Amino acid sequence: xxxxxxxxxxxxxxxxxxxxxxxxxxxxxxxxxxxxxxxxxxxxxxxxxxxxxxxxxxxxxxxxxxxxxxxxxxxxxxxxxxxxxxxxxxxxxxxxxxxxxxxxxxxxxxxxxxxxxxxxxxxxxxxxxxxxxxxxxxxxxxxxxxxxxxxxxxxxxxxxxxxxxxxxxxxxxxxxxxxxxxxxxxxxxxxxxxxxxxxxxxxxxxxxxxxxxxxxxxxxxxxxxxxxxxxxxxx
Amino acid sequence: xxxxxxxxxxxxxxxxxxxxxxxxxxxxxxxxxxxxxxxxxxxxxxxxxxxxxxxxxxxxxxxxxxxxxxxxxxxxxxxxxxxxxxxxxxxxxxxxxxxxxxxxxxxxxxxxxxxxxxxxxxxxxxxxxxxxxxxxxxxxxxxxxxxxxxxxxxxxxxxxxxxxxxxxxxxxxxxxxxxxxxxxxxxxxxxxxxxxxxxxxxxxxxxxxxxx
Numbered sequence: 001x002x003x004x005x006x007x008x009x010x011x012x013x014x015x016x017x018x019x020x021x022x023x024x025x026x027x028x029x030x031x032x033x034x035x036x037x038x039x040x041x042x043x044x045x046x047x048x049x050x051x052x053x054x055x056x057x058x059x060x061x062x063x064x065x066x067x068x069x070x071x072x073x074x075x076x077x078x079x080x081x082x083x084x085x086x087x088x089x090x091x092x093x094x095x096x097x098x099x100x101x102x103x104x105x106x107x108x109x110x111x112x113x114x115x116x117x118x119x120x121x122x123x124x125x126x127x128x129x130x131x132x133x134x135x136x137x138x139x140x141x142x143x144x145x146x147x148x149x150x151x152x153x154x155x156x157x158x159x160x161x162x163x164x165x166x167x168x169x170x171x172x173x174x175x176x177x178x179x180x181x182x183x184x185x186x187x188x189x190x191x192x193x194x195x196x197x198x199x200x201x202x203x204x205x206x207x208x209x210x211x212x213x214x215x216x217x218x219x220x221x222x223x224x225x226x227x228x229x230x231x232x233x234x235x
Numbered sequence: 236x237x238x239x240x241x242x243x244x245x246x247x248x249x250x251x252x253x254x255x256x257x258x259x260x261x262x263x264x265x266x267x268x269x270x271x272x273x274x275x276x277x278x279x280x281x282x283x284x285x286x287x288x289x290x291x292x293x294x295x296x297x298x299x300x301x302x303x304x305x306x307x308x309x310x311x312x313x314x315x316x317x318x319x320x321x322x323x324x325x326x327x328x329x330x331x332x333x334x335x336x337x338x339x340x341x342x343x344x345x346x347x348x349x350x351x352x353x354x355x356x357x358x359x360x361x362x363x364x365x366x367x368x369x370x371x372x373x374x375x376x377x378x379x380x381x382x383x384x385x386x387x388x389x390x391x392x393x394x395x396x397x398x399x400x401x402x403x404x405x406x407x408x409x410x411x412x413x414x415x416x417x418x419x420x421x422x423x424x425x426x427x428x429x430x431x432x433x434x435x436x437x438x439x440x441x442x443x444x445x446x447x
């Protein structure tokens with residue numbers, strides 16, 4: 001991947017400065033304190049995106065190194081193997097003492113998963129139910145949108161309770177935390193960041209028709225064209 | 236057939252849905268539109284159109300001798316976000332705008348702010364020129380003003396550069412037709428480029444190759 005080192009270095013400096021000025025350390029401490037009571041009966045859901053990786057780092061280093069971590073593998077047609085491997089490596093590096101539970105989306109091994117996303121919801125929520133934990137800790141932030149802001153920090157669902165430790169983090173806080181603590185995130189992030197900006201970039205499934213209404217598959221075809229026909233490809 | 240250089244001068248930036256635009260697909264598109272008229276807009280999806288297109292470009296094996304787009308000056312990609320809302324006579328009552336027929340889209344498209352787009356090919360000059368003059372715009376999102384063509388120049392090229400120029404691939408070429416290649420990926424190499432039946436392991440445009 002051809003990254004512009006100078007561009008990245010400039011932003012790294014900016015985020016490191018923000019870490020001090022934005023009081024990110026205090027926010028991380030507050031998030032850890034908030035999450036502590038939920039960890040014994042809960043599980044941290046980590047997609048490998050920036051928010052969940054920052055959350056995982058906070059929980060693993062400040063609360064409970066042997067916490068339980070749940071990761072959902074979307075399958076090669078939605079999440080190219082190179083990215084998936086990076087995500088798993090990142091989780092293991094951030095929380096080496098964690099008990100990692102990985103569930104696979106069976107339909108994700110079929111090309112049809114890019115077009116039909118209905119089975120995803122069925123399988124995903126059935127996997128969550130089968131885990132049987134009382135609390136699910138997610139990297140949801142209020143800053144992400146009005147719907148997420150409306151959700152609140154603790155949400156009572158039918159079969160579990162959703163807890164959002166990094167709820168009050170802004171996008172600047174998350175990146176500052178990642179740069180300050182060298183939290184590993186997939187390299188593909190930086191390719192998209194260059195175009196979309198640090199505030200808008202998100203790690204979602206690739207070439208997924210579900211996100212067509214946001215123009216995501218069109219962008220994937222341009223920036224991740226190597227994985228269009230061969231999800232195993234390396235860049 | 237003669238080696239040609241085709242230069243499109245642009246009025247507006249080109250929106251892209253893939254890193255390159257293939258020149259032979261551009262000609263095939265114009266030709267098919269000529270052939271089918273209004274029926275062009277009601278083609279069956281998922282099945283490649285069976286019309287036998289006589290694209291005026293030389294074939295080397297089954298690979299068209301036509302390069303992909305070269306943007307000049309080399310652009311830094313930008314992104315444009317916009318709403319696509321149903322501009323329709325809405326029915327009375329409650330209408331879902333989250334899904335279904337009246338669904339709203341909040342789209343983003345990447346564009347290359349280039350001044351010129353250059354292609355190389357080997358083909359029939361008059362026919363290529365005629366078809367190129369029928370191209371009003373290049374790339375995606377032409378309906379919202381991207382890729383408008385100001386003018387086109389077709390001139391004789393110094394060499395046959397539709398496949399390889401100075402040891403560098405100018406288009407995807409299947410690796411089975413190559414002696415050496417620097418980098419390869421699964422790409423479509425002949426029109427229609429959207430069909431997976433035309434996907435093979437190919438060299439990547441603008442990487443070093445040697446033809447077999």
